[in-house]
Amino acid sequence: MFTTSNDMKNTAERFVIAMVIFILATLLIIYNSTSGNGSVNYKGHFVYSVLSPAPANLKKWVTKDGYIPVSGNKTVNLRCGLCALITSSSHLLGSKIGSEIDATECTIRMNDAPTTGYERDVGNKTTLRVVAHSSVYRVMRKPQEFLNRSQETVMIFWGPPQKMQNRRGSTYRLIHRVGSAFPNLSTYIVAPKRMQQFDDLFRRETGRDRKKSHSWLSTGWFTMVIAIELCDSVHVYGMVPPSHCRKPQHKRMPYHYYEPKSPDECMIFIGNERAKKGNHHRFITEKDVFAQWAKLYNIVFTHPSW
Template identity: 60%
Template structure:
C-alpha cells in the first residue's frame, strides 16, 4: 500500500530535494574551481623549476623610458650610493634618519611622509616613485611632498598609459602637467607605455608567471627597486622584510602595520599573505617580488637594514 503525501508533505519533500541538489551543485562548483585555480596559481611564488633568464638591469631601460610632463627635462639622475626607504612599519624605532640623510640619494615611495618621522626615516628626498592610485594623496600635501625649498627631487609616476600617458591626456595627466608647471623645483616624469610593457615582461622573465593571466598587479616597490638598480651603484634598503618573514609568524605575535604612517592600518603579514594567495581580481604579489629582490641583491650590491638580512 503506497504512502500518499498531503499537499503540505509534498511541498516539504520538494524543498528537501531542492536543498540537497543545491548543496551538491555548490560543492561541485567549488571543487572544480579550486582544482583549476590550484593548477594555475598555487603556490603563486616563483614558478617551480623555472629556468631564470638573466636580465642586465643596468642596460635594461634604455634612454627613452621616461617622459617629462612639462618642458624638455631628461631623467638623468645617477647616484653612487642610495637609500631606498620603504613604507613599512619596521622602520619605526630604527633611528636611521641621520644615516639615511647622509646618503647621496634617498628614494621614497608614494605619499610616505617624513614630517614627524625624521628620526627614523630622515628628511631628504632625491627620488619619489608614485603609483597612479596615489597621485591625489601626494597632490593634497604640496607643502610637504612637492614644495620643498631645500630640495629638487625627481618624481616618477607610473600607471596604465590610458590614465597617465601623454597620448591619452586624461585627468591624471593634465593634473600632473599642472603640478610640474607650478613647482619648478620638481622634475616630474611618467613611464612610457613601452617601458610599462617591459616591466610586465621583466616580471614574467624573473618569476615564470604572466602578470595578467595570474591576476597580478606590480607593486610600487617593484617599480622602485628596478629604477633604483638602474640609477644606483649601491643600494641600502630600509624596512623591507625577507620573503620568508610572514611564514615565521606565530599566533599571538605582535601586529606590524603595513605602513609606518598608518598605525591603525592593516597588518603587514595579513596584507602580504592575502595578496599572495588571491586568485581573483588584482593582487600585488609582495612575497614573490621579494624572492626576486633577494636574487637581485647578489647581482646589484643591495643590502637590507631594519631588519637586516642577506
C-alpha cells in the first residue's frame, strides 16, 4: 500500500493540531492549579486560597482622616504596647483569666459583649470597643454597661457608608446620641475611604472580592486590623484556629459566652463559609489570614492556643 503526499500532509496537520490542543490543555491545568483567585473545597468547607506575597505593613495604614470623630475634631491617638483582644467566644467561660486581661495595658472588646457578671473570665477593663452598625441598638439598650464607665475611653463604629453618613437615618442618630450623652468617651465612625481599604485588604489577602463573593467582613476583621495598627503586640483571647471546626469531634460551644442558648459556633462558622447565596461572614477564611498575620505582627492566640 502506497502513501500519497496528501495523506502525509493530512497526517502532519492532525499531529500539529493534536499537539496544540495538548499544550493548551496543559497550560490551562497549570493556570487553574496555581491561580491565587481560585477557591477549593476542603472537606465540605468553602475555603479561599491566601495570596502571597506578604501583606502591606498594616501599621503604616493609620491616617488622621480614617476615623471620623462623632463630635469635635479629635483624632484616634491611642497607642499601646501590649493589647488584649477579647473575643465573644464561650471558650472563655471557666478560664479564670479576668485578672490577667485587666492587667494588660490596653483591652479591646467587640460589639455588645458585656463584662458585668463575667469579670472572672473576661475581666472588666475596656480601653477600646469596636462596634458594628447592627449592634448599635443593643449597646444603647444597656448604657450603664457599655457607655458610662470611666475606663472605657474609645468607641469605633463601623458600617456601610450609606448608613453611617445618612444624617436622617436611625443608626446615624443613635451614634451621635452616644457622642453627645457621654462626653467622656471618644467616639468615632470609620470613614468611607477607610471602609474601602478594609475591603481592599480582604481582596489582597484572600484573592476574593468581598462583594462578588457575597461576603460581609466581620467585626473581628475590623478589630484585628485596628489592634495591629494601635498596638505593638496583640494577645487574642478565645478565638479558635481556622482548623478547629474541621475536627470530627469538636465540642459544641455557644457562639457567644453571654448567650448560652446561642447556636453552636462551628455550625455558624461552617454555614457561613459554605454559603454561596446572600451575604455571609467568612469566619474561617478570616482566621486563615489572621494566622498569617500572627507571624508578622506579634499576635498570640490563647484559650485556645494556636
